[in-house]
Amino acid sequence: MIEVKNIIKNYHTGDVDFQALKGVTFTIKDGEYVAIMGPSGSGKSTLMHILGALDTSSSGTYLLDGKDVSKLSEEELAKIRKEKIGFVFQSFNLLPRTSVIRNVALPLLYAGVPKVEREKIAKESLIKAGMDEEHFNHLSNQLSGGQMQRVAIARALVNNPSLILADEPTGNLDTQTGEVVLGTFKQLNEKGHTILLITHEHDVAMHANRIIYIRDGLVLKDEAVKH
Amino acid sequence: MKIIDVFEEIYWSLSANKVRSFLTVLGIVIGIGSVIAMVAVGQGASSNIQTSIQSAGSNLVTVSPGAPRGAGTQVSAGRGSAQTLTQADADAIKSSVTLAKATSPETTKRYQVTAKGLNTNTSIIGTVADYLNVHNVQIGEGAFINSQNVESLNKVAVLGPSTRDDLFGVGGTAVGQTIKINKIEFKVIGVTVAKGGSGFNNPDDTIYVPISTAQHFLAGGTFITSIGIEAVDANSMDSLKQEITNLLLERHKISDATLADFSVLTQADILASASTITNTLTYLLASIAGISLLVGGIGIMNMMLTTVTERTREIGLRKAIGADKSDISMQFLLEAVTLTFTGGVLGVVLGWLLSLAVTKFAGIAGQVSFSAVGLAFGVSALIGIVFGYYPARRAARLNPIDALRYE
Ligand SMILES: Nc1ncnc2c1ncn2[C@@H]1O[C@H](COP(=O)(O)OP(=O)(O)OP(=O)(O)O)[C@@H](O)[C@H]1O
Ligand SMILES: [Mg+2]
Numbered sequence: 001m002i003e004v005k006n007i008i009k010n011y012h013t014g015d016v017d018f019q020a021l022k023g024v025t026f027t028i029k030d031g032e033y034v035a036i037m038g039p040s041g042s043g044k045s046t047l048m049h050i051l052g053a054l055d056t057s058s059s060g061t062y063l064l065d066g067k068d069v070s071k072l073s074e075e076e077l078a079k080i081r082k083e084k085i086g087f088v089f090q091s092f093n094l095l096p097r098t099s100v101i102r103n104v105a106l107p108l109l110y111a112g113v114p115k116v117e118r119e120k121i122a123k124e125s126l127i128k129a130g131m132d133e134e135h136f137n138h139l140s141n142q143l144s145g146g147q148m149q150r151v152a153i154a155r156a157l158v159n160n161p162s163l164i165l166a167d168e169p170t171g172n173l174d175t176q177t178g179e180v181v182l183g184t185f186k187q188l189n190e191k192g193h194t195i196l197l198i199t200h201e202h203d204v205a206m207h208a209n210r211i212i213y214i215r216d217g218l219v220l221k222d223e224a225v226k227h
Numbered sequence: 228m229k230i231i232d233v234f235e236e237i238y239w240s241l242s243a244n245k246v247r248s249f250l251t252v253l254g255i256v257i258g259i260g261s262v263i264a265m266v267a268v269g270q271g272a273s274s275n276i277q278t279s280i281q282s283a284g285s286n287l288v289t290v291s292p293g294a295p296r297g298a299g300t301q302v303s304a305g306r307g308s309a310q311t312l313t314q315a316d317a318d319a320i321k322s323s324v325t326l327a328k329a330t331s332p333e334t335t336k337r338y339q340v341t342a343k344g345l346n347t348n349t350s351i352i353g354t355v356a357d358y359l360n361v362h363n364v365q366i367g368e369g370a371f372i373n374s375q376n377v378e379s380l381n382k383v384a385v386l387g388p389s390t391r392d393d394l395f396g397v398g399g400t401a402v403g404q405t406i407k408i409n410k411i412e413f414k415v416i417g418v419t420v421a422k423g424g425s426g427f428n429n430p431d432d433t434i435y436v437p438i439s440t441a442q443h444f445l446a447g448g449t450f451i452t453s454i455g456i457e458a459v460d461a462n463s464m465d466s467l468k469q470e471i472t473n474l475l476l477e478r479h480k481i482s483d484a485t486l487a488d489f490s491v492l493t494q495a496d497i498l499a500s501a502s503t504i505t506n507t508l509t510y511l512l513a514s515i516a517g518i519s520l521l522v523g524g525i526g527i528m529n530m531m532l533t534t535v536t537e538r539t540r541e542i543g544l545r546k547a548i549g550a551d552k553s554d555i556s557m558q559f560l561l562e563a564v565t566l567t568f569t570g571g572v573l574g575v576v577l578g579w580l581l582s583l584a585v586t587k588f589a590g591i592a593g594q595v596s597f598s599a600v601g602l603a604f605g606v607s608a609l610i611g612i613v614f615g616y617y618p619a620r621r622a623a624r625l626n627p628i629d630a631l632r633y634e
Binding site: 078079 | 228229232235236239243244537541543544545546547548549550551552554626627628629631
């Protein structure tokens with residue numbers, strides 16, 4: 001359960017202050033599948049980072065499963081990121097010069113999963129993300145943009161998180177691979193995982209049950225999708 | 228996170244960044260290796276000089292003409308240039324100093340020496356039979372000068388092995404041949420055993436002749452350049468020194484010992500002044516080594532700091548996927564320790580090999596000292612750990628997004 005109330009995020013760049021989020025409020029219940037849409041620079045990624053406990057808001061409250069995230073300690077935040085959240089970065093953020101398998105298995109390392117299992121789970125996750133087996137041992141900097149994206153998705157899924165946050169997960173994918181990824185999200189959602197994804201494409205957003213439109217740091221529209 | 232996993236991560240991280248790892252280790256290796264090698268050479272040189280002084284004769288007291296001028300005098304150029312010691316002084320010491328076991332007056336001067344077309348310039352020591360005992364010299368072939376030679380002013384010569392090599396070829400037959408010292412013919416009657424040594428007072432590059440012959444045919448006059456006296460035992464060195472000083476003061480009619488026109492030195496005195504020189508040498512080498520350690524350290528520092536950006540992003544990413552501060556700190560600390568330890572061990576090996584090489588090729592017995600190893604190891608470990616760990620610790624405090632955006 002995600003409850004955000006009046007989230008404001010200010011950036012200080014030099015001597016100008018920029019307000020990327022100007023008071024965002026919404027609630028997402030467990031098991032929902034939500035798409036966030038909005039023009040470039042509207043604050044989608046900023047919001048997603050806050051929801052993923054990767055960044056803190058300047059003001060407002062964020063309750064994740066009833067706990068006020070802004071009041072949690074470093075260790076508790078790390079625990080939440082490790083156990084609850086799978087995050088797909090818009091810019092992938094893979095470990096450079098490191099094999100695909102190791103990139104995907106990395107979260108399992110911190111979760112204390114034994115080595116033999118790590119590799120097995122990582123492979124399964126890569127397949128779910130639509131990755132071909134022949135690239136599993138490639139280094140992360142030898143991949144195409146779409147392949148990197150799938151590795152980033154596989155990494156987000158690998159620790160079986162209850163909340164998946166994906167920042168434009170299909171942005172670099174062709175329709176066919178995009179469908180594989182969206183199919184995986186759908187399956188996970190059916191198993192009860194909460195999914196939140198950012199997209200610019202209406203077709204992609206239509207896979208979700210609900211779309212939140214963001215503009216200039218504010219929620220413009222929040223509506224259910226009629227299938 | 229399990230410790231074995233931490234080491235696996237370190238392994239991957241170091242092998243994914245081979246150049247960075249290599250340069251860091253190299254900085255440490257050079258720093259540590261040079262400190263160890265330089266200090267080893269310095270200490271080796273010191274002990275070399277000390278053993279060569281000791282090999283000049285045990286329980287040796289040396290009387291030289293000229294006033295003692297404090298530490299350092301005995302090795303200065305002025306030694307022996309004053310003409311205040313005479314044969315009579317030497318005879319008096321021999322006959323009346325009870326603690327003297329053997330006395331060897333010497334008159335030393337360099338001359339041009341020729342033999343069958345080959346020639347050399349070496350020091351000619353005019354002396355007596357007791358020289359062998361006083362200076363621990365052994366005769367290899369033929370015989371040394373005897374008292375008969377001294378009494379009858381025989382023109383006979385005993386060669387040091389290096390001089391023999393110079394005049395008759397390496398290992399050539401010298402005994403029975405004739406050489407010319409300052410154009411006067413001498414018959415070679417013996418060759419001494421090599422003692423090893425180098426520099427101005429190389430005991431192997433010398434010619435010994437009877438002192439009377441040297442005074443009469445070469446130097447002219449009865450002045451002598453030094454008297455070597457062997458004490459009856461090591462404990463009587465100081466009393467022997469005193470006895471000789473008193474005798475010579477009386478003979479030279481000097482009442483104030485500070486105005487003496489001669490100096491009496493034991494091996495211990497010479498060692499003391501030589502060690503001030505060798506200590507300076509060691510400090511000099513140690514400071515050169517210190518500079519290389521510093522340069523190596525700056526290299527490590529530079530490596531670590533230039534990778535901070537990339538590593539900060541990496542730390543942000545690791546935190547984003549669930550690593551907590553202690554995981555990060557542990558990984559980066561152990562990584563820095565691994566690098567410095569590897570570099571340290573290789574550096575010790577390098578320093579040790581360098582000092583072996585110096586021992587082999589320069590004839591200085593390099594001595595690897597534990598304090599040099601400890602110091603070098605400590606300094607580079609400190610640099611490596613501080614500069615490897617400190618930026619990581621700082622990055623681990625940032626929230627993941629700030630770390631990922633760091634530049
Ligand atoms: N670290 C930062 N410092 C200063 N300004 C920032 C920072 N990050 C984002 N911004 C600003 O905040 C605004 C929102 O950025 P954000 O990345 O959330 O946009 P977005 O909606 O994800 O856009 P896109 O669809 O292009 O990814 C932008 O105007 C951006 O310039
Ligand atoms: Mg964005």
